[in-house]
Amino acid sequence: MKPLRTVALVVNRQKSGAREIGDQLKQLGQDRGVEMRITEEHPLPNGYLQGCDAVCAIxxxxxxxxxxxxxxxYGVKVLGVNLGKLGFLVTFSPDGIAREFGRILDGDYEIEDRTLLEACDPEGERRICLNDVVVKQTASSRMMMLEVFANGDFVNEFACDGLIYSTPTGSTAYNLSAGGPIVHPDVQGITLTPICPHTLSNRSVIFSMGTEIEVRTDLEACSPQVTLDGHLRFTESIAFPLRIRVPSTTVTLIHGKDYSHFLTVRTKLHWRENTL
Ligand SMILES: NC(=O)c1ccc[n+]([C@@H]2O[C@H](COP(=O)([O-])OP(=O)(O)OC[C@H]3O[C@@H](n4cnc5c(N)ncnc54)[C@H](O)[C@@H]3O)[C@@H](O)[C@H]2O)c1
Ligand SMILES: Nc1ncnc2c1ncn2[C@@H]1O[C@H](COP(=O)(O)OP(=O)(O)OP(=O)(O)O)[C@@H](O)[C@H]1O
Structure with a gap:
């Protein structure tokens, strides 16, 4: 792979040991003549990643x-060092990264493109995410009614607490907790999983990647919130219909040579710890 010549380190200062790892990786990069940027600012300042080959989230x-x-x-590749609790996406360990970082900078890494989701409000404002778009009832404890259309075809009116639209990457996150399937990252579809549906036969539906999904609701009857990857990326007064689709752009992840998707799944989800 191409050597990485300009690399940004994004340090979550709430994590103990993150600053030290950031400083160590910055020094390792500079010793190899790599242009290194480091920030603890959250959210990331606009334009921070412009011109970078890769960003490392710590x-x-x-x-x-x-x-x-x-x-x-900015078309920047992403890798992550795990200082969190679960660390499904941050696949490099804090103990091993200092040993591996030099090799990664030299181009000894694997890449994987992951599909995204794009949500578009009636004003044409677009936001993208890697895990999921979640439409959820907030202020009231009443059920909400959400009408879903796929390429203009009426799918269903869901009576539920909310809907999760998930990428394959996000399938192991909120989607899984809500009873949705684990979807391999190569399957380029959109998984729709209702949260606590009133009709018990309302299970996950998987749409092909070319599908444009529209979701409608009556804002007089409910007060929904729309989050992307767990955050309010639209203004709070979100309007409907909301359109959701797979954009043509992807995000490129950097993995170590020994990365295995199912090893991550088995380990993080505590499947059988020993083989027969
Ligand atoms: N009940 C739930 O399970 C629930 C509720 C809200 C949000 N979420 C998820 O949290 C995500 C945001 O993550 P966060 O860390 O900022 O929030 P967070 O700190 O609330 O973490 C939620 C959990 O989801 C895990 N997670 C995140 N992405 C994952 C993935 N792709 N595969 C497996 N696990 C994953 C995190 O490690 C964490 O354990 C959202 O995209 C949503 O999927 C889950
Ligand atoms: N660069 C950053 N600096 C400070 N805070 C951040 C940064 N990036 C994200 N955060 C905030 O910190 C919160 C917790 O961080 P993060 O999700 O990475 O840790 P975690 O929840 O312990 O890990 P995991 O999600 O793997 O269990 C995030 O929800 C986010 O709001």
């Missing part, structure tokens, strides 16, 4: 997800 999955929109905007 924190948990939330820290990783936070750098994705700019990484996509």
């Amino acid at each position: 924190g948990g999955d939330g820290t990783f997800l936070g750098v994705v929109p700019q990484a996509v905007e």
Whole structure:
């Protein structure tokens, strides 16, 4: 792979040991003549990743997800060092990264493109995310009614607490907690999973990647919130219909040579710890 010549380190200062790892990686890079940037600012300052070959998030999955929109905007590859609790996306360990970092900078790494989701409000404002778009009831404890259309075809009116639109990457996050399937990252579809549906036969539906999904609701009857990767990326007074689709851009992840998707799944989800 191409050596990395300009690298940004995004440090989550709430994580103990993150600053030290950031300083260590910055020094390792500079010793090899790599242009290194480092920031603890959150959210990431506009334009921070412009001109970078890669960004390394040092924190948990939330820290990783936070750098994705700019990484996509500037075509920057993403890797992460796990100082979080679960660390599904941050695949490098804090103990091993100092040993591996030099090799990564020299181009000894694997890449994987992951599909994204794009949500578009009626004003044409677009936001992207790596895990999920979640439409959820907030202020009231009443159920909400959400009408879903796929390429103009009526799918269903869901009576539920909310809907999760998930990428394959996000399938192991909120989608899984809500009873949705684990989807391999190579499957380029959109998984729709209702949160606590009133009709028990309302299970996950998987749409092909070319589908444009529209979701409508009556704002007089409910007060929904729309989050992307767990954050309010639209203004709070979100309007409907909301359109959701897979954009043509992807995000490129950097993995170590020994990365295995199912090893991550098995380990992080505590599947059988020993083989027969
Ligand atoms: N009940 C739930 O499970 C629930 C509720 C809200 C949000 N979430 C998820 O949290 C994500 C945001 O993550 P965060 O770390 O900023 O919030 P957070 O700190 O609230 O973390 C939620 C959990 O989801 C894990 N997670 C995040 N992305 C994952 C992925 N792709 N695969 C497996 N696990 C993953 C995190 O490690 C963490 O344990 C959202 O995209 C949403 O999927 C989950
Ligand atoms: N660069 C950053 N600096 C400070 N805070 C951040 C940064 N990036 C994200 N955060 C905030 O810190 C919160 C917690 O971080 P993160 O999700 O990375 O850790 P975690 O929840 O412990 O890890 P994991 O999600 O792997 O269990 C995030 O939800 C986010 O709001």
